Amino acid sequence: MTQTLTLTRPDDWHLHFRDGEMLAETVPATARVFRRAIVMPNLTPPVTTVAQAAAYRDRILERAPAGSGFEPLMVLYLTDETPVEEVARAAASDFVHAFKLYPAGATTNSDSGVTDPGRIGHLYEAMEKHDVPLLVHGEVTEAEIDIFDRERVFIDRYLKDIRERYPALRIVFEHVTTGEAVDFVRDSGELTAATVTPQHLLMNRNDLLVGGVRPHNYCLPVLKRRTHQETIQRAVLDGHPRFFLGTDSAPHARNKKEAACGCAGCYSARAALPLYASFLDRFGALDKLEGFASHFGADFYRLPRNTDTVTLERRDWAVPDTVTAAGEAMVPFWAGQALPWAIRGQ
Numbered sequence: 001m002t003q004t005l006t007l008t009r010p011d012d013w014h015l016h017f018r019d020g021e022m023l024a025e026t027v028p029a030t031a032r033v034f035r036r037a038i039v040m041p042n043l044t045p046p047v048t049t050v051a052q053a054a055a056y057r058d059r060i061l062e063r064a065p066a067g068s069g070f071e072p073l074m075v076l077y078l079t080d081e082t083p084v085e086e087v088a089r090a091a092a093s094d095f096v097h098a099f100k101l102y103p104a105g106a107t108t109n110s111d112s113g114v115t116d117p118g119r120i121g122h123l124y125e126a127m128e129k130h131d132v133p134l135l136v137h138g139e140v141t142e143a144e145i146d147i148f149d150r151e152r153v154f155i156d157r158y159l160k161d162i163r164e165r166y167p168a169l170r171i172v173f174e175h176v177t178t179g180e181a182v183d184f185v186r187d188s189g190e191l192t193a194a195t196v197t198p199q200h201l202l203m204n205r206n207d208l209l210v211g212g213v214r215p216h217n218y219c220l221p222v223l224k225r226r227t228h229q230e231t232i233q234r235a236v237l238d239g240h241p242r243f244f245l246g247t248d249s250a251p252h253a254r255n256k257k258e259a260a261c262g263c264a265g266c267y268s269a270r271a272a273l274p275l276y277a278s279f280l281d282r283f284g285a286l287d288k289l290e291g292f293a294s295h296f297g298a299d300f301y302r303l304p305r306n307t308d309t310v311t312l313e314r315r316d317w318a319v320p321d322t323v324t325a326a327g328e329a330m331v332p333f334w335a336g337q338a339l340p341w342a343i344r345g346q
Contacts, residue, residue, distance in 0.1 A: 195246025
């Protein structure tokens, strides 16, 4: 039985650092393991310009551990008013790597997002021209549409058309949660990819609702039925090169999760790599970890693969019950549960 596993240092292709004092927890938790991370721009106010992204990047780097070499890969937030010139400015920068489409009201801090994803074709065209990827939170937001159907409806209403109209546009379908999303990515060719989170890989809606509401398993897009979970698992177990690691790690204080209207998000940064390794080990597929975690995302973003390594050890390690962030208690994803893999030196 394998006792250690050394792989090319991985990257996280989707996460939330937040801002201010929260960065003192979130940035080191990621930078100790991951060399790079695609940083979501849904702050308050959102990061909509290259200048704002540069300032946010500086704040992140101030919190990175000395000698980590950590590189935040910045993303701009699309709005109805995003000028087409901002796409050219992003492409000319060396630190903005994508634009993020949030349908207005779909998730945390998305109120400034796009009200109609079908009406910003001029921006998709500019991203295609300048080869800047489009990252998609793929859900519609109408109240009359069942929350478990919103990803599927988004694909049918918007994403198929975007994919057809802009064939040279690189698209990342973030945090896929349904079989329909997996099938869309598989069928859409080399310029369409997806990120896979620990929560959508390891859990389904039973883990949210059976035996009482589990607020720390609540995320958006919401967990779906087991058949969808199994389809996501199969894409990862197959080693499909357009499905890669993106934690969607999203910190919220405990009192914001355990509330009458709890916040959506799972803070997985500290345990992410052991969680993915433990899943693959369960299916005898540890050989798929390096591609998923370290190679496929870099290849899709047309960035060099990392050259240093990280080592996992087979030993029991328990995720902390709580951590402190910005002076408040926060419950991490998989809190208090033991994992059979741990990162050497941590």
